[in-house]
Amino acid sequence: MFAGYLTVTLFAAALYGMAAIANLIGHDYPKSQADTLGVPRSWMPLLGVLLAAGALGLLAGIAVPILGTLAASGLVLYFLGAFAAHLRANDHHFVPWTFFFCTAVAALAVNLTCR
Template sequence: MSVAHVVVTVFAAVLVGFSAVSVFTRAPWVVKPIADYGIPAGWMPWLGTAKAAGALGLLAGLAVPVLGTAAAIGLILYFTGAVIAVARARWFSHLAFPLVYAAPVVAALVLAQAA
């Protein structure tokens, strides 16, 4: 395990964790776009739980690598779904937002596999 792997993984977990907290607290900068994309408000707790579980899984993966790999793959699938939802809503200017969260997760997965 390299220093880069630990730093990138912790950064990814903090970023995704922040996103989960933003969903749970129903921050306006999260709720309005999600509604604009056509995602039902009833999905908010599930979306936040998926992000929180992914963030915790990334951190747990530092001790048990298979958990980190599973969490990273799950988060990559989650953010791929987010990109698809944004594209289906035709908010192409917002496509970068889920990618900002996905990029460090992908980097953490690549570094974990390289270790």
């Protein structure tokens, strides 16, 4: 069971770490998503920091389990907020969101079941 936990956690941390970097360096994809959803571009660094905190929290959760659970919970809430932004903007392109959200849910599930 620990191998599954470790696999999901490392994958999720890498995924959200890359997403955080994309937000922080101002990559075109997060900018275009922000424009589509009506999110101010000034929020991009903050959103990147939140994603980075989630990724680092997942990694820290390997040593301190409560940190991993809190980080995974925070990422689930983050992507529920992203879902609300999609609905508010009447944007129904949910494939990328679904991938990120399901990864956060999987990270939360393995944190809760493995510890």
